[in-house]
Amino acid sequence: MTRLELIKQEMAREGIDAIYLTSAENHRYACLFNNPDGQVLITKNASYVFADFRYIEAAKREAAEGFEVVMPTKPEREYLPEYCAKNEVKTLGFEEDNMTYRHYSALKEALAGVEMVPAAKVMNARRITKTADEVEKIVAAQRIAERALEELLGRIKYDMTEKEVAAELEYLMKRGGAENISFETIAVSGSNSSSPHGVPRNVKLERGFLTLDFGATVDGYHSDMTRTVVIGKATEDMKKLYNTVLKAQTSVIDVITEGASNFEMDKIARDIIDSTEYKGCFGHSLGHGVGLLIHELPNMSPKSPADLKLHAGEIVTVEPGIYVEGKYGCRIEDMVHIVPGGAVDLTLAPKELIEL
Numbered sequence: 001m002t003r004l005e006l007i008k009q010e011m012a013r014e015g016i017d018a019i020y021l022t023s024a025e026n027h028r029y030a031c032l033f034n035n036p037d038g039q040v041l042i043t044k045n046a047s048y049v050f051a052d053f054r055y056i057e058a059a060k061r062e063a064a065e066g067f068e069v070v071m072p073t074k075p076e077r078e079y080l081p082e083y084c085a086k087n088e089v090k091t092l093g094f095e096e097d098n099m100t101y102r103h104y105s106a107l108k109e110a111l112a113g114v115e116m117v118p119a120a121k122v123m124n125a126r127r128i129t130k131t132a133d134e135v136e137k138i139v140a141a142q143r144i145a146e147r148a149l150e151e152l153l154g155r156i157k158y159d160m161t162e163k164e165v166a167a168e169l170e171y172l173m174k175r176g177g178a179e180n181i182s183f184e185t186i187a188v189s190g191s192n193s194s195s196p197h198g199v200p201r202n203v204k205l206e207r208g209f210l211t212l213d214f215g216a217t218v219d220g221y222h223s224d225m226t227r228t229v230v231i232g233k234a235t236e237d238m239k240k241l242y243n244t245v246l247k248a249q250t251s252v253i254d255v256i257t258e259g260a261s262n263f264e265m266d267k268i269a270r271d272i273i274d275s276t277e278y279k280g281c282f283g284h285s286l287g288h289g290v291g292l293l294i295h296e297l298p299n300m301s302p303k304s305p306a307d308l309k310l311h312a313g314e315i316v317t318v319e320p321g322i323y324v325e326g327k328y329g330c331r332i333e334d335m336v337h338i339v340p341g342g343a344v345d346l347t348l349a350p351k352e353l354i355e356l
């Protein structure tokens, strides 16, 4: 089945006649063409890619089979009701997580006689399970990130700033073929490493932990990884902390599999950390899904519902960390692909403590 057919199947399950996609990631997922300012309308019998003059040529070239590419000459409040009427749309799904109140109100007023139905789950249900070609792109992005890290480690000098390290890593990923970076690269050293999402500073690298959290994109698909290295020599305390994070991380990776409980996976890592002197220092979730967004479903966290399980086709991060306020912190993150009866670690970068 094509993606379009799969989306239609999900629409039928939700009982909606059509879906209107307004977020860049769902637009791209549905029609394969990337237009952050475009919209996609999928109805039972016809599907449309709406693009303005800036994108129309690329849209015609790149939109997937089954879509009619349209350059509207009227405002959305006029053309959308026409396309809905033409296709006998009575119930129109929209992305409640990706629409402003202003936009929703305007559409609701324009679409008299059409019921607008929140339908984010139609796309979420599809996107959570990755197809083979999606996995390929995520792996390609991950390989670019790993090669960049390897090269970066040979280039780090004591007099570099955190910002320089982050910029270097981003440059290496782009030079290595990345379409883009996955998110603002985190390169935080010393006392700044105690913030899980710390921002690289214009200051020279502090001795001690240097946490690097970064990723590349390929065709819109993200990779996500974290490695923590040491600038200079690691103290005994730092080694103890690092090995605790590593044990928490590998203990999950050893057992994660199709059908495992998301909550339990988080608990395995959390219990290991909380049984040590670092109790309470792992203050975020174990992991998240990765795809056209850097953070998407499913999550593995203490808040995961008890009956939620991992399914084949999902790609999740496993990223425990320990953060000692005011002192330092460390995180290790791999991406794992859940497959029938098992799981494949998509991250090949080594995890033994590296001292630079």
Ligand SMILES: [Mn+2]
Pocket (backbone or CB within 6 Å): 224, 225, 288, 317, 319, 333
């Ligand atoms: Mn992550």
